[in-house]
Amino acid sequence: MSDTASGRTGNPGERLRRALLIAVPYLWLGLFFLAPFVIVLKISLSDSVLAIPPYTPTLDLSRGWEGVVAMFRAFDLENYVWLTEDDLYWRAYLSSLQIAALSTLLTLLAGYPIAYAMSRAPERWRPILLMLVILPFWTSFLIRVYAWMGILGQNGFLNQLLMGLGLIDSPLVILGTPVAVYIGIVYAYLPFMVLPIFSSLDRLDRSLIEAALDLGCSRLQAFWLVTWPLSRPGIIAGCLLVFIPAVGEFVIPSLLGGSRTLMIGKVLWDEFFANRDWPLASAVAVVLLLILVLPILLFQRHAERQQRRADE
Amino acid sequence: MDTAKAQASASGETAALPPWQDPAAEPLIRLENVTKRFGDFTAIADLSLDIHEGEFFALLGPSGCGKTTLMRMIAGFETPSAGRILLGGEDLVPIPPNRRPVNMMFQSYALFPHLTVADNIAFGLRRAGLPKAEIADRVAEMLRLVQLEKFAHRRPHEISGGQRQRVALARALARRPRILLLDEPLAALDRKLRAATQFELVDIQERLGTTFIIVTHDQEEAMTMATRIAVMDHGRLVQVGTPEEIYEQPNSRYVADFIGEVNLIEGVVTSAERGRLTIEWAEGAAPILTRSDVDAPVGTRVTFAIRPEKIAVSAERPEGLVNAWQGRIEDIGYLGNLSTYHITGPAGMRFKVQSPNRRRIARREFSWEDRVWFAFDETAGLVLTR
Known part of the structure; x- marks a missing residue:
């Protein structure tokens, strides 16, 4: 509030500087988010044709205003209607949400203990542990997912190990099943879960736990009544950071999930590259975006609240 | 008399004893x-x-x-x-x-x-x-x-x-x-x-x-x-x-040293008689005369501790105080209610002396560079052996 107040009273030069400063992120968003979105939205309202580009109408600027009007005339919601008619799409959306939700939960279950252990590790170890969490990012995401194909396959390392240990007789079928997708998502998104939780646990004053013990809590109660609620901001941030990209995930289901895993990212890819139906693919993307807007908004509100609390 | 004593120990004295002194x-x-x-x-x-x-x-x-x-x-x-x-x-x-x-x-x-x-x-x-x-x-x-x-x-x-x-x-x-x-x-x-x-x-x-x-x-x-x-x-x-x-x-x-301000003066006991010690602490300066129960025979190195507020400052040599020396005021710390005088005494030894400000600051008795007497009696200080 003080910002707007001083902006109103500031001299013109300062106001201009302020406007420029604000303009940069808006320009960025406009250029790299809004413009592509408008293009995708436009394509989603178009019809598919065998041409380059594979959709009609295209904007014919040589005809001036008339061309714009002609383009808008040709727009229809046919593709969106089609999404409701074929149950493939809504099943894909639902399955994506389901897979994303379950893998978020699994990532949380795997990530929280890691973050907790890191925050309890001796101070001099923490930078190294943080480094280890971030280290996988130094290798290409695609290569890491391919590596999992080598691990999970029929003759992969995992099956060889389990058979070598005599735990199983015949190789497990993991690759090409939803299980492989869960493993892939949990693996790939783990750092996004660990880092925010670690940061909220790291900030936690240890004397709070001692106070809880002093006031009659067992260690478990102290965790449940103090540590857990106070790390909730990190948990929420981590879950959203995993859930949102996981819904639209394409590489992991297509490489690890095989044909049995239905995810919207894969459907979208198929529409674009296999069917060359850009307008329908665009409609799929627009609907996906609308589905994700809700959690994104939640995330933003949450982040803002955090910020405000931190400012206090 | 016996009964009076018994009564006193039965009721008054033992009950008044704080718990840490009561065995x-x-x-x-x-x-x-x-x-x-x-x-x-x-x-x-x-x-x-x-x-x-x-x-x-x-x-x-x-x-x-x-x-x-x-x-x-x-x-x-x-x-x-x-x-x-x-x-x-x-x-x-x-x-x-x-x-x-x-x-x-x-x-x-x-x-x-x-x-x-x-x-x-x-x-x-x-x-x-x-x-x-x-x-x-x-x-x-x-x-x-x-x-x-x-x-x-x-x-x-x-x-x-x-x-x-x-x-x-x-x-x-x-x-x-x-x-x-x-x-x-x-x-x-x-x-x-x-x-x-x-x-x-x-x-x-x-x-x-x-x-x-x-x-x-x-x-x-x-x-x-x-x-x-x-x-x-x-x-x-x-x-x-x-x-x-x-x-x-x-x-x-x-x-x-930890509790409050104190002047610590190193010296040697030169006479010890029935609870009275004489401590030689600086060449050519009058020795410190003090009462003490400390077991410190002649020749022992001791520390004499005296609190700043137990030293009096005056322009003339004070009557009745056995320990008195002349010194020069080096510094005055004004604390409002109190002033702390830093006085250089015999052999360049620095003393801290504290006295209440009975007058307004403009009418203060002493100022920097003044030569003054500072003195205390024989029960004001304490002899420490460790």
């Missing part, structure tokens, strides 16, 4: 040869101490002297490497912190930020499994005690530092512990609030009768509040006594 009194908490080592570092070295019911006991010392470690061992957050801690005769060491009838007020207050003031206070009561109505009553009682009724539904970040301090106190007292441990409870408050809170703490302690053990590095705080003070240094108790004893009869240079 028959059972201490509430007894530390027996407690040692705590962290790796190679010895934080507490073979320490024994009795604290009695209803005491306001201060552990005083500079940072790193082990006072906090000692308190954390009583609370149960550290385990002694050796020795026992007895509470009412029962060994506390194997009991985890959540089962000890001891509560702690943390230096950082450690209030739960996600809970309201009332929920913070109720936290310990809920763990104790008290019925809901009783919890509500106790919380209300505690809020009244620390005068925070209006703030029951605020979160810790919505109240001031002084209020937070009181919530921490109320939360620690709510379970009615037998001992309340206070870790530097006033360190985060500003000076004025601190002074007011000191008296409030004493008042609350007297009203509840709970035994308070306070850890502090602030000697003034300890002097104001405590019934007894333990002065610690490097994990050992240097002296345990009432504030008066610690101030007036420090048993060592360390205690004399």
Whole structure:
């Protein structure tokens, strides 16, 4: 509030500087988010044709205003209607949400203990542990997912190990099943879960736990009544950071999930590259975006609240 | 006469004896040869101490002297490497912190930020499994005690530092512990609030009768509040006594120097006769004449300690004070109610002398560079041999 107040009273030069400063992120968003979105939205309202580009109408600027009007005339919601008619799409959306939700939960279950252990590790170890969490990012995401194909396959390392240990007789079928997708998502998104939780646990004053013990809590109660609620901001941030990209995930289901895993990212890819139906693919993307807007908004509100609390 | 004596010892004298002087009194908490080592570092070295019911006991010392470690061992957050801690005769060491009838007020207050003031206070009561109505009553009682009724539904970040301090106190007292441990409870408050809170703490302690053990590095705080003070240094108790004893009869240079201001003068005993010592301390200067019970035969090196406020300054040689020298005022520290004079005496020895400002500053008696007499009588100072 003080910002707007001083902006109103500031001299013109300062106001201009302020406007420029604000303009940069808006320009960025406009250029790299809004413009592509408008293009995708436009394509989603178009019809598919065998041409380059594979959709009609295209904007014919040589005809001036008339061309714009002609383009808008040709727009229809046919593709969106089609999404409701074929149950493939809504099943894909639902399955994506389901897979994303379950893998978020699994990532949380795997990530929280890691973050907790890191925050309890001796101070001099923490930078190294943080480094280890971030280290996988130094290798290409695609290569890491391919590596999992080598691990999970029929003759992969995992099956060889389990058979070598005599735990199983015949190789497990993991690759090409939803299980492989869960493993892939949990693996790939783990750092996004660990880092925010670690940061909220790291900030936690240890004397709070001692106070809880002093006031009659067992260690478990102290965790449940103090540590857990106070790390909730990190948990929420981590879950959203995993859930949102996981819904639209394409590489992991297509490489690890095989044909049995239905995810919207894969459907979208198929529409674009296999069917060359850009307008329908665009409609799929627009609907996906609308589905994700809700959690994104939640995330933003949450982040803002955090910020405000931190400012206090 | 016999009956009078018997009566006096039966009723008046023994009953008036404070518990720490009464050999028959059972201490509430007894530390027996407690040692705590962290790796190679010895934080507490073979320490024994009795604290009695209803005491306001201060552990005083500079940072790193082990006072906090000692308190954390009583609370149960550290385990002694050796020795026992007895509470009412029962060994506390194997009991985890959540089962000890001891509560702690943390230096950082450690209030739960996600809970309201009332929920913070109720936290310990809920763990104790008290019925809901009783919890509500106790919380209300505690809020009244620390005068925070209006703030029951605020979160810790919505109240001031002084209020937070009181919530921490109320939360620690709510379970009615037998001992309340206070870790530097006033360190985060500003000076004025601190002074007011000191008296409030004493008042609350007297009203509840709970035994308070306070850890502090602030000697003034300890002097104001405590019934007894333990002065610690490097994990050992240097002296345990009432504030008066610690101030007036420090048993060592360390205690004399730590508690308040003091002039320490090194010298050699040149005559010792029936409780009167003569201490030669500077070539050509009149020796110090003092009374002392200290066993210091002729030739012993001793330290003579005298508090600044026990030295008088005057323009003329004062009558009746056996120790008097002339010196020059080097510096005057004006403290409002008091002035501290830094006087260079014989052999360039610097003395600190404190006297109340009886006149307004413009009409001050002495000024820089003035030659003055400073003097004290033979009972004003103390002879220390260690």
